Amino acid sequence: MATGQTAGEERVISRRSVLVGSVGAVGGLVAADAALAQAGGAHADHAGAVQTAQAAEMQAAQHRTYPGSLSNRIYSVNPIHPDMADIAENPTNIPPPITRRETATVRIDLETKEIEAHLDERAMFRFWTFNGTVPGPFIRVRVGDQVEVHLKNSEDSWMMHNVDFHACTGPGGGAAATTAAPGEERTFTFKALNPGLYVYHCAVPPVALHIANGMYGLILVEPEEGLPPVDREFYVMQGEIYTEEPFGSSGLLTESYDKLINERPECFVLNGHVGALTDHYPLKAQVGETVRIYFGVGGPNYASGFHVIGEIFDKVYQLGSVTSPPVTDVQSVMVPPGAATIVEFKCEVPGRYVLVDHALSRAERGLAGYLIVEGSENLEAFNAPPNEHDSGH
Numbered sequence: 598m599a600t601g602q603t604a605g606e607e608r609v610i611s612r613r614s615v616l617v618g619s620v621g622a623v624g625g626l627v628a629a630d631a632a633l634a635q636a637g638g639a640h641a642d643h644a645g646a647v648q649t650a651q652a653a654e655m656q657a658a659q660h661r662t663y664p665g666s667l668s669n670r671i672y673s674v675n676p677i678h679p680d681m682a683d684i685a686e687n688p689t690n691i692p693p694p695i696t697r698r699e700t701a702t703v704r705i706d707l708e709t710k711e712i713e714a715h716l717d718e719r720a721m722f723r724f725w726t727f728n729g730t731v732p733g734p735f736i737r738v739r740v741g742d743q744v745e746v747h748l749k750n751s752e753d754s755w756m757m758h759n760v761d762f763h764a765c766t767g768p769g770g771g772a773a774a775t776t777a778a779p780g781e782e783r784t785f786t787f788k789a790l791n792p793g794l795y796v797y798h799c800a801v802p803p804v805a806l807h808i809a810n811g812m813y814g815l816i817l818v819e820p821e822e823g824l825p826p827v828d829r830e831f832y833v834m835q836g837e838i839y840t841e842e843p844f845g846s847s848g849l850l851t852e853s854y855d856k857l858i859n860e861r862p863e864c865f866v867l868n869g870h871v872g873a874l875t876d877h878y879p880l881k882a883q884v885g886e887t888v889r890i891y892f893g894v895g896g897p898n899y900a901s902g903f904h905v906i907g908e909i910f911d912k913v914y915q916l917g918s919v920t921s922p923p924v925t926d927v928q929s930v931m932v933p934p935g936a937a938t939i940v941e942f943k944c945e946v947p948g949r950y951v952l953v954d955h956a957l958s959r960a961e962r963g964l965a966g967y968l969i970v971e972g973s974e975n976l977e978a979f980n981a982p983p984n985e986h987d988s989g990h
């Protein structure tokens with residue numbers, strides 16, 4: 598099994614690191630090796646075990662900090678990126694609620710574009726996109742509408758692309774009908790039969806690769822009566838990125854098909870790239886406002902335990918169903934790949950809140966977004982004295 602192989606490789610590397618005495622530089626590997634030495638005497642020779650114990654003592658003697666830890670950005674402000682090509686979708690880029698009370702034909706124009714853009718402060722990646730952003734545009738229709746999809750594959754593309762709408766009832770969600778070579782355009786129509794929040798994505802094989810490289814978005818099919826009004830709406834999607842180079846590498850990175858099919862991503866992202874919703878497009882609201890987040894998982898592989906640090910979801914429309922009553926007072930919501938949810942909460946206390954997948958190892962691989970709430974203090978709800986260890990405010 599692939600994961601077993603890789604775990605074995607890591608063990609070999611960590612043991613070699615200990616034996617050559619480079620332990621100081623690789624604290625995580627030392628810890629792994631200490632565990633290995635304890636667990637498996639047959640694997641740990643005496644010299645290695647002694648050195649491992651010494652290294653563990655050294656490690657315990659100093660108060661370790663992890664200045665490179667990306668979860669620092671959960672609680673502290675991150676430096677701003679320099680201007681570079683950016684595929685991040687602005688989370689406020691959402692069409693307004695639909696006010697008409699009759700059905701209509703709605704034309705959707707999607708252009709598939711492959712764009713080299715930055716993945717984090719140091720790295721670039723060739724993203725595959727709908728309309729040049731990840732996620733693709735937020736589409737808003739009303740139940741009963743005829744949706745007329747026009748999919749154009751840019752002349753500059755290297756790959757075939759198409760689109761599969763989960764909001765569509767019909768074979769492939771339109772995928773076969775819209776498969777287009779570079780420079781071609783395809784159309785199909787479907788009737789939005791079921792209200793809800795749905796994912797759309799490219800479905801050209803290997804489908805997981807097209808999704809991982811950025812080809813996903815959300816379509817909201819409003820119920821007849823619409824959704825209850827809120828003060829602000831946001832559009833956020835989670836995905837994984839698989840590169841040959843390890844997380845944190847510089848330069849133009851290469852996609853890894855091997856890591857993709859073994860489900861071993863290097864990056865986890867909100868809205869396309871590391872830092873998209875922290876450095877470029879933090880969400881913003883005022884105290885007293887009610888916020889709604891349309892949250893989807895493009896994936897392709899990992900479910901999200903979606904959570905906003907410091908907030909409680911007053912309402913959750915589970916699995917994106919708007920015809921079931923929302924559940925109330927929820928800390929985190931599980932969102933499978935190829936699915937979505939709608940969360941709502943009132944902002945009662947000013948400050949910075951952080952959108953995460955509560956599988957928080959993924960924060961170390963890039964997954965975080967900010968919600969900045971401004972307004973008057975609410976000392977009844979939250980009253981905290983200053984703390985010199987708090988570097989982030």
Ligand SMILES: [Cu+2]
Pocket residue numbers: 725756757758759799800801807812
């Ligand atoms: Cu594609």
